[in-house]
Amino acid sequence: MAGEPLLKIQGVETYYGNIRALSGVDVEVNKGEIVSLIGANGAGKSTLMMTICGSPQARSGQVIFDGEDITKLPTHIIARRRIAQSPEGRRIFPRMTVFENLQMGANLDNLKYFKEDVEKIFVMFPRLKERQSQRGGTLSGGEQQMLSIGRALMSRPKLLLLDEPSLGLAPLIVKGIFEAIKMLNKEEGLTVFLVEQNAFAALKLSDRAYVMVNGKVTMSGSGKELLSNPEVRAAYLEGGRH
Amino acid sequence: MSPVTEKGETSLMAKAIREGIFAAIISFFMFLLFVGVETYQDINNALVWRMRWGLLFIFVAIAAIGRFLTVAFIKPHLDARKLSKAKSGILEISTQKSFFHRHFLKIALVFLLVYPFLMMLIVGKQGSLKYVDNFGIQILIYVMLAWGLNIVVGLAGLLDLGYVAFYAVGAYSYALLSSYLGLSFWILLPLSGIFAALWGIMLGFPVLRLRGDYLAIVTLAFGEIIRLVLINWTEVTKGTFGISGIAKASVFGIWSFDVGAPNNFAKVFGLASSSVYYKVFLFYVILALCLLTAYVTIRLRRMPIGRAWEALREDEIACRSLGINTVTTKLTAFATGAMFGGFAGSFFAARQGFVSPESFVFLESAVILAIVVLGGMGSLTGIAIAAVVMVGGTELLRDMSFLKIIFGPDFTPELYRMLLFGLAMVIVMLFKPRGFVGAREPTAFLKERKAVSGSFTKEGHG
Numbered sequence: 001m002a003g004e005p006l007l008k009i010q011g012v013e014t015y016y017g018n019i020r021a022l023s024g025v026d027v028e029v030n031k032g033e034i035v036s037l038i039g040a041n042g043a044g045k046s047t048l049m050m051t052i053c054g055s056p057q058a059r060s061g062q063v064i065f066d067g068e069d070i071t072k073l074p075t076h077i078i079a080r081r082r083i084a085q086s087p088e089g090r091r092i093f094p095r096m097t098v099f100e101n102l103q104m105g106a107n108l109d110n111l112k113y114f115k116e117d118v119e120k121i122f123v124m125f126p127r128l129k130e131r132q133s134q135r136g137g138t139l140s141g142g143e144q145q146m147l148s149i150g151r152a153l154m155s156r157p158k159l160l161l162l163d164e165p166s167l168g169l170a171p172l173i174v175k176g177i178f179e180a181i182k183m184l185n186k187e188e189g190l191t192v193f194l195v196e197q198n199a200f201a202a203l204k205l206s207d208r209a210y211v212m213v214n215g216k217v218t219m220s221g222s223g224k225e226l227l228s229n230p231e232v233r234a235a236y237l238e239g240g241r242h
Numbered sequence: 243m244s245p246v247t248e249k250g251e252t253s254l255m256a257k258a259i260r261e262g263i264f265a266a267i268i269s270f271f272m273f274l275l276f277v278g279v280e281t282y283q284d285i286n287n288a289l290v291w292r293m294r295w296g297l298l299f300i301f302v303a304i305a306a307i308g309r310f311l312t313v314a315f316i317k318p319h320l321d322a323r324k325l326s327k328a329k330s331g332i333l334e335i336s337t338q339k340s341f342f343h344r345h346f347l348k349i350a351l352v353f354l355l356v357y358p359f360l361m362m363l364i365v366g367k368q369g370s371l372k373y374v375d376n377f378g379i380q381i382l383i384y385v386m387l388a389w390g391l392n393i394v395v396g397l398a399g400l401l402d403l404g405y406v407a408f409y410a411v412g413a414y415s416y417a418l419l420s421s422y423l424g425l426s427f428w429i430l431l432p433l434s435g436i437f438a439a440l441w442g443i444m445l446g447f448p449v450l451r452l453r454g455d456y457l458a459i460v461t462l463a464f465g466e467i468i469r470l471v472l473i474n475w476t477e478v479t480k481g482t483f484g485i486s487g488i489a490k491a492s493v494f495g496i497w498s499f500d501v502g503a504p505n506n507f508a509k510v511f512g513l514a515s516s517s518v519y520y521k522v523f524l525f526y527v528i529l530a531l532c533l534l535t536a537y538v539t540i541r542l543r544r545m546p547i548g549r550a551w552e553a554l555r556e557d558e559i560a561c562r563s564l565g566i567n568t569v570t571t572k573l574t575a576f577a578t579g580a581m582f583g584g585f586a587g588s589f590f591a592a593r594q595g596f597v598s599p600e601s602f603v604f605l606e607s608a609v610i611l612a613i614v615v616l617g618g619m620g621s622l623t624g625i626a627i628a629a630v631v632m633v634g635g636t637e638l639l640r641d642m643s644f645l646k647i648i649f650g651p652d653f654t655p656e657l658y659r660m661l662l663f664g665l666a667m668v669i670v671m672l673f674k675p676r677g678f679v680g681a682r683e684p685t686a687f688l689k690e691r692k693a694v695s696g697s698f699t700k701e702g703h704g
Contacts, residue, residue: 053563079565087563093556097684104553107546108565133684155564 006031012061021047022215036194036202039212045195084157090148094137105154121150142173166198199236203227262310269305358522382528385629388613389535390582396619398575399555401458404465408438408580410602412587417485417597427491438584439577446576472599484598491592618677
């Protein structure tokens with residue numbers, strides 16, 4: 001990969017009050033890559049995701065996106081730089097319909113590309129089309145995850161952040177969602193940064209991956225390398241492959 | 243009848259009697275001090291008390307018999323109906339709605355437009371005063387206030403317990419500026435709205451980070467601050483005496499309703515002088531203001547800002563991650579809601595001709611909020627219905643002299659206003675926990691509305 005990475009995280013430290021959650025994290029995501037971040041509960045994966053989005057902001061270090069330092073920008077401005085997030089716990093709007101949820105995603109362009117984009121989402125997730133006039137809160141977990149990803153995509157992002165897309169979902173649905181992510185990456189050239197506990201699926205999908213332990217990146221490499229790495233296997237795959 | 247059901251029936255009766263007695267015991271102790279004891283002053287001005295056993299007995303009897311009937315007859319009947327419906331597989335909500343249901347809004351609008359004249363026809367000019375003023379205008383003021391608060395609470399999800407503060411700002415803006423500067427109603431109406439909106443933003447700034455209970459407490463305090471300022475800033479507001487002799491509104495300056503004025507409405511048209519014309523005029527003014535509020539709310543809901551309000555109510559973090567500036571979104575919600583409160587306030591001042599801090603106590607905020615919640619947060623129709631029931635209902639209580647037959651000649655129904663208000667709320671919340679119109683109407687569709695949409699299914703969490 002030539003040139004600057006799309007997202008560059010340099011020596012980021014994030015605190016919750018006085019508790020240090022991230023201590024000097026360096027991560028790079030190049031354009032067109034799928035990069036995943038794996039690690040145990042409480043390793044700081046989601047915190048890193050939130051730090052990219054500016055909530056909480058990093059106390060030291062830098063988050064550089066597309067050549068611009070976004071470390072201290074407020075969350076909604078960061079989102080307007082076309083970093084879309086499908087947050088942990090999905091966070092769809094429960095009383096609004098599927099259709100309205102997708103509309104909310106297209107707010108940045110004031111619905112300019114809404115019609116064509118929503119058709120694309122409906123092709124990718126036909127379930128959402130079926131359920132478009134249903135309220136978000138009435139969807140099943142998998143459908144909510146699809147909606148969350150679909151909503152994030154509606155803003156035409158340069159970078160898609162996915163926080164635990166497989167959380168609480170049946171293996172078959174996880175497979176479908178991961179296939180959709182792969183397709184987006186291959187066909188649309190979308191850059192994806194993925195946080196996952198389901199290390200096996202995530203590593204298989206990713207071009208590169210980082211392993212996080214106690215707020216530090218301890219290992220990195222291509223997805224394949226890490227999959228065959230005995231340490232990673234012992235810690236995250238053998239015991240953790242559900 | 244088989245012996246099994248017979249046995250079932252006797253046990254049901256036994257259960258009903260048991261629960262009836264239980265209800266009697268509970269209500270006896272509940273009402274013992276409330277209703278059973280009456281305090282009054284004797285000839286020496288000393289406070290003494292006596293027991294009202296008869297009245298207490300009536301209350302207890304109503305509770306016991308009511309509970310008995312509910313358990314013995316009403317509940318089995320309802321259960322049986324539900325069961326037979328479930329067995330026959332007929333949906334509770336039929337897709338074919340009645341004519342009245344489909345054209346409800348049009349019918350309601352036409353009715354409101356002819357209402358004052360209808361009342362004049364039925365009960366005569368002087369008799370209609372009560373219906374146009376006490377019912378019509380009074381209810382419409384609350385409809386407008388509730389619709390204004392609906393923007394803050396129903397759409398944006400910011401629990402505001404001090405909404406009456408903006409009503410007060412509007413009322414005092416009109417009262418003070420018209421008596422000190424002599425400005426007319428039509429200039430001050432938009433001005434009051436703007437002032438109230440500014441106060442809305444001023445309240446909005448410090449509470450931006452707060453949500454839910456914390457926000458409610460701060461807004462409650464804000465309402466009290468405004469009221470206390472009005473009481474204590476006596477040089478300007480005349481304190482608890484209030485401001486009287488506030489100028490009446492005129493028909494855009496063309497016709498006046500002041501008795502002495504040369505362009506007096508009744509004189510110009512050669513009508514017998516009566517205060518009813520002013521009331522009818524006010525009725526149409528507040529009706530127009532209500533329609534404006536409804537129109538703006540409906541339009542805003544379809545615009546990005548309205549969508550952002552609703553999204554903000556659902557999930558603030560998700561909003562931010564979608565690029566919505568939650569600060570401006572909240573402030574616009576506060577400002578817009580406050581503006582309508584301000585309009586209603588200045589109208590209130592023009593109608594009463596007198597304002598005092600007593601009109602803007604916390605109870606008013608609570609009543610407005612109760613109307614919003616009862617109607618179903620976010621639903622304009624539901625809120626209007628709730629306002630009619632709640633405000634109209636309490637007004638009706640003044641006429642309920644037949645209650646004296648049951649409760650004795652000393653019974654004054656108005657005094658039980660709040661008790662009944664609370665009772666009504668409990669009942670509505672038991673049977674319709676999301677308010678009269680609980681289902682939210684979506685604002686956008688790709689294609690035709692489907693017969694079975696999300697509003698027919700229950701909300702889940704996952």
